Amino acid sequence: MSQTVSSRRPTASLGVRAGRVFRRDWQLWVLLLPTLAFFIVFSYFPMYGVQIAFRNYKAAFGITGSPWVGLKNFEKFFSSYYCGRMFANTFLLNLFGLLFGFPIPILLAIMLNQLNSKRFRGFTQTAIYVPHFISTVVLAGMIYLFFSPTNGIINSLIRLAGGKPIYFIMEPGWFRPLYIGSDIWQNAGWNTILYIATLTGIDPQLYEAATIDGATRWDKIKHIDIPHLIPISVMMLILNCGSLLSSNTDKALLLQTSGNMAVSDILGVYVYNVGIAASKPQPSYAAAIGLCLNVINFGIIVLVNTVSRRLSDISLF
Amino acid sequence: MTATAKMRSVRIRETGRDRVFNIVNIIFMIVVLFITLYPLWLILISSVSDPDAVLQAKVLLWPVDFSLTGYEAVFKYKELIGSYLNSIFYTVVGSALSVVVTLAAAYALSRRFAGKKLVNLMITFTMFFSGGLIPIFLNVRDLGLLDTRTIMILMNLVSVWNLMVARTYIQTTIPNELYEAAVMDGANHFTYFFRCVLPLSGTIVAVLSVYYGVARWNDYFTGLVMLRNRSLFPLQLVLRDILTSLTSAGSSDTFFAAYADNLGGMQEALRQADVAKYCCIVVSTIPAVLLYVFMQKYFVKGVMIGSLKG
Numbered sequence: 001m002s003q004t005v006s007s008r009r010p011t012a013s014l015g016v017r018a019g020r021v022f023r024r025d026w027q028l029w030v031l032l033l034p035t036l037a038f039f040i041v042f043s044y045f046p047m048y049g050v051q052i053a054f055r056n057y058k059a060a061f062g063i064t065g066s067p068w069v070g071l072k073n074f075e076k077f078f079s080s081y082y083c084g085r086m087f088a089n090t091f092l093l094n095l096f097g098l099l100f101g102f103p104i105p106i107l108l109a110i111m112l113n114q115l116n117s118k119r120f121r122g123f124t125q126t127a128i129y130v131p132h133f134i135s136t137v138v139l140a141g142m143i144y145l146f147f148s149p150t151n152g153i154i155n156s157l158i159r160l161a162g163g164k165p166i167y168f169i170m171e172p173g174w175f176r177p178l179y180i181g182s183d184i185w186q187n188a189g190w191n192t193i194l195y196i197a198t199l200t201g202i203d204p205q206l207y208e209a210a211t212i213d214g215a216t217r218w219d220k221i222k223h224i225d226i227p228h229l230i231p232i233s234v235m236m237l238i239l240n241c242g243s244l245l246s247s248n249t250d251k252a253l254l255l256q257t258s259g260n261m262a263v264s265d266i267l268g269v270y271v272y273n274v275g276i277a278a279s280k281p282q283p284s285y286a287a288a289i290g291l292c293l294n295v296i297n298f299g300i301i302v303l304v305n306t307v308s309r310r311l312s313d314i315s316l317f
Numbered sequence: 318m319t320a321t322a323k324m325r326s327v328r329i330r331e332t333g334r335d336r337v338f339n340i341v342n343i344i345f346m347i348v349v350l351f352i353t354l355y356p357l358w359l360i361l362i363s364s365v366s367d368p369d370a371v372l373q374a375k376v377l378l379w380p381v382d383f384s385l386t387g388y389e390a391v392f393k394y395k396e397l398i399g400s401y402l403n404s405i406f407y408t409v410v411g412s413a414l415s416v417v418v419t420l421a422a423a424y425a426l427s428r429r430f431a432g433k434k435l436v437n438l439m440i441t442f443t444m445f446f447s448g449g450l451i452p453i454f455l456n457v458r459d460l461g462l463l464d465t466r467t468i469m470i471l472m473n474l475v476s477v478w479n480l481m482v483a484r485t486y487i488q489t490t491i492p493n494e495l496y497e498a499a500v501m502d503g504a505n506h507f508t509y510f511f512r513c514v515l516p517l518s519g520t521i522v523a524v525l526s527v528y529y530g531v532a533r534w535n536d537y538f539t540g541l542v543m544l545r546n547r548s549l550f551p552l553q554l555v556l557r558d559i560l561t562s563l564t565s566a567g568s569s570d571t572f573f574a575a576y577a578d579n580l581g582g583m584q585e586a587l588r589q590a591d592v593a594k595y596c597c598i599v600v601s602t603i604p605a606v607l608l609y610v611f612m613q614k615y616f617v618k619g620v621m622i623g624s625l626k627g
Contacts, residue, residue: 141560
């Protein structure tokens with residue numbers, strides 16, 4: 001078949017073929033155009049602009065006109081006192097978040113799947129997805145209100161129990177628990193979706209056979225549910241490891257106070273504070289930190305992806 | 318009939334241990350529901366309670382001395398109302414544009430054409446690497462878009478994730494035979510996209526609208542970086558000042574001090590501050606939560622389509 005086609009058009013030159021392709025596909029390119037323009041202007045222009053990390057950026061000279069300083073900004077960052085602390089803060093926040101946040105959706109999915117009443121299960125599912133739709137600002141506001149040292153409900157309870165009120169939002173030791181705890185409250189329910197879908201995909205005959213053999217619910221969880229959940233859980237775990245050094249800047253920024261700085265100063269927040277919010281912004285220095293971070297994160301993702309493909313045949317790209 | 322009989326026999330055979338398991342499970346779920354819903358309930362009842370009762374933390378299970386003074390106060394914050402309208406504008410116009418642009422690209426990427434691999438690579442690469450906050454900011458400044466409504470619409474116009482979801486949806490639900498038939502009848506890509514793909518894409522339009530809509534409504538960071546002019550601020554950015562700016566006294570009263578005259582003096586403004594904050598939370602969160610409650614199935618569908626690899 002293909003031979004006949006090629007023999008029918010043996011002498012079509014490159015130009016003619018390009019013309020034919022163009023006539024066939026130009027409308028697709030028109031449909032793609034806004035999206036391509038968006039990514040070029042708002043993603044690839046900044047990638048070109050990242051060269052300011054190697055320059056001493058002055059607004060008057062623009063991106064390409066500012067003097068070249070090589071690796072000076074990077075040296076300044078890596079030799080600064082805050083560098084180690086910020087890497088540690090970023091890493092630990094993500095690590096603890098993963099450690100506590102990862103198993104809970106799996107547990108929730110298994111337990112939800114065992115509920116007898118369909119109505120109760122449906123209601124619970126609908127309810128535990130709700131916090132996902134609350135904005136970061138409101139979530140932070142809830143933390144400020146509930147954990148307020150003067151009128152907050154938590155401190156009222158502590159006082160009622162005879163304890164001394166704690167100024168949670170100013171205590172460095174409470175930053176991570178608040179951040180991670182609120183994260184779990186907000187997203188654990190939503191993150192069950194994939195696991196529940198996996199569980200509902202299990203052949204019901206397996207459960208029936210197990211019941212006939214006298215398996216209890218606990219046995220079924222141990223021998224049917226958990227083995228079915230392992231592949232997807234491992235995949236999610238590996239993918240989550242790819243973001244161990246990423247920063248959820250907008251949330252950390254809202255929970256950062258003068259009191260908890262020692263723990264809440266993570267890389268993304270620092271970049272914003274130094275590069276934009278400061279009274280004398282240092283765009284080149286901040287861009288250098290951002291670039292370091294993006295390169296490291298990109299490396300981690302590529303690594304994680306390779307590992308995942310080797311182990312489970314599942315990969316992002 | 319036989320099925321129900323079978324179900325019944327299975328249920329009868331439930332052992333004592335299973336019954337214990339069920340009870341434990343139901344208790345566990347009630348605890349989970351309590352942890353999830355109580356904070357939301359607390360916000361709701363605090364927002365309609367007497368300011369003094371809220372300050373003394375007496376509101377725990379039910380509104381105390383029902384009053385709507387908080388809501389009355391909220392509607393006096395002109396800046397809040399203005400930002401609310403801004404957010405509606407950014408959300409509605411931005412999401413509509415996002416959906417149209419995303420769908421068009423998703424359709425194109427669901428077809429085969431020369432150069433598609435390159436386009437795919439170019440788009441996915443942005444998911445894993447970016448210039449970073451500062452170059453993005455400087456780029457917008459150089460384009461002259463800082464402090465404009467335009468940037469609030471254009472920033473985050475297309476999400477790669479949503480684009481993938483839409484492409485996967487089109488690839489898996491619209492059969493290729495339809496395209497072949499349409500081409501036979503003389504359709505080109507435009508006519509096929511508008512006359513065949515769009516009418517069959519109701520679900521994905523809903524999924525994209527709710528995803529883009531909620532993300533835009535809840536976003537404060539774009540405004541924080543790109544806007545200085547307070548009259549352009551989206552709701553979340555004004556809320557940030559109300560809810561999370563601390564003073565030495567430990568409460569965020571700066572915002573309320575500015576409205577002290579409207580509220581009958583500083584003392585009164587501070588007395589109402591906490592209730593007003595609860596009211597702000599209710600008023601700002603209701604659109605997103607309502608959208609979720611009415612469009613539940615589309616949200617869950619979005620996750621499911623996204624988990625299929627296209």
